[in-house]
Amino acid sequence: MKKLTLNSILISLAVVLSFIERLIPLNLIVPMPGIKLGFANIVTMFALFCVDIPSAIIITILRCILSSLLFGGMTSLLYSLSGAFLALIAMILLKLGYNKVFTLLGISIGGAAAHNIGQILMASIMMKNFAIFAYLPILLLASLVTGLITAIIASGVIGIFEKNKGFI
Amino acid sequence: MKVKIKFGDVLVILAVILSSAIIAMSMHQEDSEQRVAVISQNNAEIGRIYLDKYQEPYTIPYSGQYPGIIEVNNGKVRFKEAQCPDQVCVHTGWIEKPGEIAVCLPSGIIIKIEGYNQSDVDIIVR
Numbered sequence: 001m002k003k004l005t006l007n008s009i010l011i012s013l014a015v016v017l018s019f020i021e022r023l024i025p026l027n028l029i030v031p032m033p034g035i036k037l038g039f040a041n042i043v044t045m046f047a048l049f050c051v052d053i054p055s056a057i058i059i060t061i062l063r064c065i066l067s068s069l070l071f072g073g074m075t076s077l078l079y080s081l082s083g084a085f086l087a088l089i090a091m092i093l094l095k096l097g098y099n100k101v102f103t104l105l106g107i108s109i110g111g112a113a114a115h116n117i118g119q120i121l122m123a124s125i126m127m128k129n130f131a132i133f134a135y136l137p138i139l140l141l142a143s144l145v146t147g148l149i150t151a152i153i154a155s156g157v158i159g160i161f162e163k164n165k166g167f168i
Numbered sequence: 169m170k171v172k173i174k175f176g177d178v179l180v181i182l183a184v185i186l187s188s189a190i191i192a193m194s195m196h197q198e199d200s201e202q203r204v205a206v207i208s209q210n211n212a213e214i215g216r217i218y219l220d221k222y223q224e225p226y227t228i229p230y231s232g233q234y235p236g237i238i239e240v241n242n243g244k245v246r247f248k249e250a251q252c253p254d255q256v257c258v259h260t261g262w263i264e265k266p267g268e269i270a271v272c273l274p275s276g277i278i279i280k281i282e283g284y285n286q287s288d289v290d291i292i293v294r
Contacts, residue, residue, distance in 0.1 A: 031259035033273045075274065096178070101176030112182050127215060131280045134269045140188035144181060160170035168210050 007047070009054050014043040014063035015070065021073060024134065032135050034119040038112055038146050039139065040067075041087060045108060049098075050161050056092075060084050062072040078126070079119050086118030087111040104155045109147030116143050132159060197267035200283030205245045205263075207238060210276040219243045219264070219281070234275040245279055247272060 017039035026035055040063060047056035064084050068077035092113040094102050102110075116139040123132050188263035207215040207228070215228055217240055225241035227248060236250030236257070244264040249258035250272055266283035 007235065015220070027254070027256050027259055031256055031261065033254070033256050033271055057265050067179050069287035079273075094176075097176055101174060102180070103172050103174050103177055105173060106177030106180040109177070109184060113180075123271075127271075127273070127276050127278060129208060129278050131269050132241050132271055134267065134280075137192035137195075139190075144184060 003051065005053065006051060007059055009056045010043050010047055010055075010061050011066065012049075014059060015066050017043065018063065018067040019071065032139065033123065033132075034083070034116065034132050034135075035139060037039075037144060038150055039114070039118075039153075040084075041108070041111055042154045042157065044084070044088060045091065045104065045111070045150070046157055046161070048088075048095060049104075049154075049158050053092060061143070074152065075126070079122055082116040082122035083118040086121075087115035089116035096104050104158070105148065105151040108151035108154060109144055112143035112147035112150065113140055116140060126144060144153050195229050195267060195284055198267055202284050203266055204282050204284055205240070205283055206235065206280050209279050210214070210281075217245065219245065230275070230277060232277075234272070236272065236275060236277070240255070240278075246270065247277075247279075248266070250275065251294065 014145060019159055021037050021039050024037065026037065029134070046057055047059045061081070064080040072080070076127040088111070090113070094110045098107065111130050116136065120132060120136050120139065124130050145165050147158075201220070203219045205217040205219055206213060207217070209228075209230065209232065214230060219240070220243060220267045222240060223242065225239065227236045227239070230238065234250060234252040236252065237248045239246055239248035245291040247260065247270055249256060249259050252272055252274035254274065257270060257277070260270040263270050263279065263281055266281050268281045270279045271277070
């Protein structure tokens with residue numbers, strides 16, 4: 001029951017973050033389909049590290065469906081699901097080496113890069129045209145920056161949660 | 169805030185930089201004198217503009233769920249206006265170099281600049 005409540009809060013937090021992200025006109029600076037800061041990934045990382053993998057999967061799927069229903073549409077659901085799911089798989093795999101080989105930084109950047117690859121793959125399938133891969137190099141470089149930002153925020157949040165675990 | 173870095177993180181960062189460099193190099197096209205803008209909608213070619221042939225500006229409208237207008241001017245091409253919700257295509261601005269693309273995902277339109285050699289063209293109808 002406690003987990004259900006926590007997961008529900010995390011889903012709504014992710015939807016709110018997706019909304020806030022839309023208010024930042026990032027594509028005026030970098031006009032490229034699919035570019036965004038990836039704040040919702042902070043919630044996925046939190047769920048992955050502080051709850052468990054099944055919760056992270058459920059939270060990711062539901063926040064994609066909810067934010068697409070609220071702000072996007074059917075097409076945006078396909079894009080966000082493909083990106084978010086590939087990011088989740090990458091982060092689950094990288095998490096296996098957490099504290100031994102990787103810190104949150106590597107996991108976050110890996111997730112951001114996988115997210116971009118997922119979206120470009122989906123876009124090329126939808127448009128039946130591989131020309132859109134021309135955007136991938138810049139999107140990958142952008143994921144270094146966005147991955148760093150989410151890593152800093154996520155490590156702060158996860159650190160606080162770990163410290164106060166008994167109270168939550 | 170202190171972010172510690174481990175060996176694996178450096179590997180991830182290097183892998184991202186390396187793969188973006190490899191993809192960029194494999195997509196790279198030589199700058200050539202003759203350029204053609206290929207416009208396709210959901211992989212069906214809807215237009216082919218020989219950019220060096222026209223100096224006068226002109227526009228090409230396209231239809232679909234989110235219609236819009238493509239403008240050609242001075243050897244460059246852009247999405248002039250579009251009905252799509254995100255307007256990423258319009259913000260992309262002018263493109264002119266071989267290998268450059270402008271994309272409107274909602275309408276399924278891709279404009280791609282390709283370079284070609286004069287000998288590749290059989291006939292030019294004037």
